[in-house]
Amino acid sequence: MVSQLVSSLGVVIAGVFFCALYYWLSDKLLQLALPVRDGDPRAASLALNRRAAVRPWLFLGPALLLLVVYLVYPVVATFILSFYDRSGTTFVGAANYVWAINDAQFRQSIFNNLMWLAVVPAACTFFGLVIAVMTDRIWWGNIAKSLIFMPMAISFVGASVIWKFIYEYRGGKEAQIGLLNAIVQFFGGDPQVWISMPFWNNFFLMAILIWIQTGFAMVILSAALRGIPEETVEAAVIDGANGWQIFWKIMVPQIWGTIAVVWTTITILVLKVFDIVLTMTNGQWDTMVLANLMFDWMFRGGGDSGRSAVIALVIMAAVTPIMIWNIRQANQQSGGH
Amino acid sequence: MTAIASLRRVGFPRLVVHLSVLLICILWLIPTLGILVTSFREPQQIASSGWWTAMTGSSQTAAVRLADGAAARQEGANYVVSGTVFEAGQAGKIQSFGTKVTAPSEFPVGQPADLGDGESLTVQPDGTYTYTKNAPFEAGRGKRVYLTVTTPPAFTTSNYQTVLASQGIGQAFVNSLTVAIPSTIIPVLIAAFAAYALSWMEFRGKALILAMVVGLMVVPLQMSLIPLLKMYNDVGALFGVPSRSYAGVWLAHAAFGMPLAIYLLRNYIAGLPKEIIESARVDGASDFEIFVKIVLPLSFPALASFAIFQFLWTWNDLLVAMVFLGTGREQLVLTGALNALLGSQGGKWEILTASAFITIIVPIAVFFALQRYLVRGLLSGSVKGG
Numbered sequence: 001m002v003s004q005l006v007s008s009l010g011v012v013i014a015g016v017f018f019c020a021l022y023y024w025l026s027d028k029l030l031q032l033a034l035p036v037r038d039g040d041p042r043a044a045s046l047a048l049n050r051r052a053a054v055r056p057w058l059f060l061g062p063a064l065l066l067l068v069v070y071l072v073y074p075v076v077a078t079f080i081l082s083f084y085d086r087s088g089t090t091f092v093g094a095a096n097y098v099w100a101i102n103d104a105q106f107r108q109s110i111f112n113n114l115m116w117l118a119v120v121p122a123a124c125t126f127f128g129l130v131i132a133v134m135t136d137r138i139w140w141g142n143i144a145k146s147l148i149f150m151p152m153a154i155s156f157v158g159a160s161v162i163w164k165f166i167y168e169y170r171g172g173k174e175a176q177i178g179l180l181n182a183i184v185q186f187f188g189g190d191p192q193v194w195i196s197m198p199f200w201n202n203f204f205l206m207a208i209l210i211w212i213q214t215g216f217a218m219v220i221l222s223a224a225l226r227g228i229p230e231e232t233v234e235a236a237v238i239d240g241a242n243g244w245q246i247f248w249k250i251m252v253p254q255i256w257g258t259i260a261v262v263w264t265t266i267t268i269l270v271l272k273v274f275d276i277v278l279t280m281t282n283g284q285w286d287t288m289v290l291a292n293l294m295f296d297w298m299f300r301g302g303g304d305s306g307r308s309a310v311i312a313l314v315i316m317a318a319v320t321p322i323m324i325w326n327i328r329q330a331n332q333q334s335g336g337h
Numbered sequence: 338m339t340a341i342a343s344l345r346r347v348g349f350p351r352l353v354v355h356l357s358v359l360l361i362c363i364l365w366l367i368p369t370l371g372i373l374v375t376s377f378r379e380p381q382q383i384a385s386s387g388w389w390t391a392m393t394g395s396s397q398t399a400a401v402r403l404a405d406g407a408a409a410r411q412e413g414a415n416y417v418v419s420g421t422v423f424e425a426g427q428a429g430k431i432q433s434f435g436t437k438v439t440a441p442s443e444f445p446v447g448q449p450a451d452l453g454d455g456e457s458l459t460v461q462p463d464g465t466y467t468y469t470k471n472a473p474f475e476a477g478r479g480k481r482v483y484l485t486v487t488t489p490p491a492f493t494t495s496n497y498q499t500v501l502a503s504q505g506i507g508q509a510f511v512n513s514l515t516v517a518i519p520s521t522i523i524p525v526l527i528a529a530f531a532a533y534a535l536s537w538m539e540f541r542g543k544a545l546i547l548a549m550v551v552g553l554m555v556v557p558l559q560m561s562l563i564p565l566l567k568m569y570n571d572v573g574a575l576f577g578v579p580s581r582s583y584a585g586v587w588l589a590h591a592a593f594g595m596p597l598a599i600y601l602l603r604n605y606i607a608g609l610p611k612e613i614i615e616s617a618r619v620d621g622a623s624d625f626e627i628f629v630k631i632v633l634p635l636s637f638p639a640l641a642s643f644a645i646f647q648f649l650w651t652w653n654d655l656l657v658a659m660v661f662l663g664t665g666r667e668q669l670v671l672t673g674a675l676n677a678l679l680g681s682q683g684g685k686w687e688i689l690t691a692s693a694f695i696t697i698i699v700p701i702a703v704f705f706a707l708q709r710y711l712v713r714g715l716l717s718g719s720v721k722g723g
Contacts, residue, residue, distance in 0.1 A: 004511050004512075004515055005511055005514060005515065007515075008514060008515040008518055008519060008583075009518070011519045011583075011587070012518055012519045012522050012523070015519055015522070015523045015587075016522060016523070016526060019523065019526045019527060020526070023530055023625065024625065027623065027624075027625040052538075052539075053540065055534075055538065055624055056534040056538040056539075056540040056543075057540070059530045059531060059533060059534035059538070059624070059628075060530070060531045060534045060535070060546070062527045062530070062531075063527050063528060063530070063531035063595055063599060064531070064546070066524075066527070066588070066591060066592035066595050067549070067550070067553060067592065067595055067596065069592065070561055070565065070588070070589060070592030070593065070595075071553045071556055071560075071561060071592065071593075071595075071596070072549075072553070073564065074560055074561035074562075074563075074564040074565055075556060075560050075561075077563075077564035077567075078560050078561075078563055078564055081563060081564065088567065131358070131361060134354050134357060134358050134361075135358055137351070137354050138351075138354055138355055138358060141358070144358050144359075144361070144362050146705070146708065147362050147365055147366055148361065148362065148365045149704075149708070150365075150369075150701065150704060150705075151365065151369070152649075152704070153649055153653075153697070153700040153701050153703065153704035154369070154653070154697045154700065154701065155652070155653030155654075155655070155671075155672050155696060155697065155700070156653065156655065156672075157653075157655055157672040157675050157676050157696070158653075158672070158675065158693050158696050158697040160679070161372065161675060161679065161689050161690070161692075161693040162368045162369060162371065162372050162693060163368060164679070164689075165368075165371055165372055165375065165686060165689070165690065166368055166371065168686075174384075175385060175386055175387065176387065177383065177384065177386065177387050177388070177686070178387075179367070179371060179387070179389070182387050182389075211365065211368065214365075216715065219712055219715055219716075220715060220716065223716050268555050268557075271557060272557050272558060272559065274655075274656055275655045275656065275672070275676075278655070278676065279675075279676050279679055291557075291559055294559050294562075295559075295562075295656070298562060298563060298566070298660070305563045305567070308562075308563055309563055311559075312557070312559040312560050312562070312563065313560075315557045315559050315560070316556070316557060316559075316560050319555050319556070319557060322555055323552050323555045323556070326551050326552070326554070326555065327548050327551050327552050330547065330548065330551040331544070331548065
């Protein structure tokens with residue numbers, strides 16, 4: 001184990017060294033290949049210009065290589081694979097798409113994903129906004145924010161264990177050691193097996209993601225709220241608006257842009273949600289979602305690349321509008337520079 | 338005065354806000370607190386009572402027999418049997434006792450209880466008793482006594498010893514470090530060079546690459562998995578090396594983190610003062626020198642922000658590690674090991690909670706130590722211009 005750690009550290013050092021070596025060496029090579037000689041100013045300036053033209057690509061090279069090999073090429077390859085059979089060798093046309101439309105589990109996943117999309121981003125943004133407003137008004141607000149933000153550092157698997165313990169059910173006369181069932185029992189209700197109640201169990205899984213992501217929404221919305229010009233609120237106070245009206249009619253409209261960013265970021269996360277479902281139910285009891293179904297088909301019965309490619313493409317199609325919107329936003333920003 | 342402060346004057350009563358925030362904090366903290374407390378409890382106690390009772394200890398009724406009357410010694414006119422109700426190794430605190438099963442807590446401790454027939458019994462809280470009679474005891478079985486005993490809360494670290502040594506969590510911890518450290522540091526360097534080129538160098542296609550980076554930020558990982566898995570298998574077969582290796586995971590993590598890294602660092606590096614870089618250029622410094630000597634040191638906050646993101650993401654990742662490193666016991670990272678334990682050790686909460694706590698302790702420590710950089714990174718990544 002120790003040797004493994006040492007070798008891992010060795011890799012870090014070697015990796016950083018080779019990266020640095022690449023950038024340094026390529027820069028030196030460039031200077032050798034395009035020498036600037038004294039005496040001929042035209043040739044010298046030509047060489048300098050050529051260097052300036054090549055150098056950005058040396059700087060960008062490794063990053064672009066990684067992006068192309070690991071993200072751009074796979075997107076194209078996945079699209080092509082979706083028209084091939086399970087091993088990716090025989091062209092089958094739209095057969096995988098036809099399978100998906102007729103597959104009950106696929107439709108279940110789409111339905112569940114839509115529920116996740118309807119509930120989680122809205123809940124996180126709403127709670128985040130409310131908590132941001134409240135914590136900004138009290139002296140220990142930063143401590144409170146830290147605590148609510150903390151789950152973001154916890155892995156989805158860790159969070160799943162944490163919540164599975166809360167949902168724990170004990171049969172018969174055993175004492176309920178799961179908090180939720182203990183509370184239900186305290187108020188006179190009957191303990192339930194929350195995880196295997198079809199339909200409602202989806203919401204118990206969503207609670208985990210909301211618990212993790214509310215802090216993210218809170219931090220960003222809190223910063224946006226602080227950026228609101230005070231004159232707007234002052235004016236509303238003078239006009240006799242109450243707190244509720246000021247919040248909804250003066251403050252929220254001014255941070256729509258940030259709310260949209262928070263909402264879309266969590267939406268993308270929700271579309272990719274995988275770990276929570278895998279560890280809590282592995283898609284049993286009608287909780288399957290697309291990302292988990294895709295993983296399932298990647299390995300089920302030796303793997304079916306065609307079907308899992310179709311499922312991946314559905315996820316991709318769902319994020320594409322957000323992607324286009326992001327690119328347009330970024331272009332507008334850099335255009336305004 | 339900020340807008341929030343203005344709102345304060347017309348908003349809800351302050352007390353309501355304090356209480357609501359307190360309630361939310363408790364609500365948010367309780368789940369984690371539950372596994373922390375549970376991970377330190379004895380397995381028997383975990384299974385028999387909720388973790389929220391851990392601090393109060395548990396109270397139960399026990400039946401014991403006093404020593405045989407034949408062991409009595411004579412003191413004046415009385416015969417006395419004495420001893421302790423606990424067996425060797427037992428501990429606890431006696432609350433009350435009784436001699437009838439219908440009234441097991443009839444008498445308080447510390448005072449002589451008159452049992453009739455000239456008998457009297459005194460039980461001390463620590464379990465020692467004196468049983469007195471004004472005539473000889475009958476030999477035979479000792480008297481049956483019912484006790485209400487509270488056992489003190491018992492905490493142990495043995496759950497942690499168990500999971501670290503025999504459940505593979507120790508190995509998984511090392512594996513997680515092996516995955517996360519190189520996957521964090523290498524992309525920072527590569528992305529910083531790219532971000533510099535995109536900020537301070539002029540070349541054709543710059544806008545296109547920037548748009549591509551922004552677009553790739555949201556491409557779901559799922560799109561990449563199948564072709565990459567095929568590619569890794571092909572490369573492995575071609576060179577006769579295992580297709581699942583740490584190198585493969587490092588590169589995958591580096592690539593998947595690259596769009597966000599370039600975007601965050603570019604936002605920061607493009608915002609550095611133009612004068613510094615221009616004057617360095619006038620002094621004849623090359624781009625390489627400017628980057629290493631000026632930009633890199635100045636960008637430390639942004640580099641730290643991204644490094645924290647990347648570390649949390651690689652440490653907490655399950656999908657990439659499962660696909661590219663495999664699910665064998667030797668290769669599992671912490672998240673994978675925890676997932677495997679959920680399957681194999683289902684109801685054994687002492688093992689699950691201790692393992693879960695080990696997996697979350699490192700990112701939580703990083704989170705609290707470097708929260709400032711994390712927040713800064715989040716804000717520069719999403720609020721800019723919003």
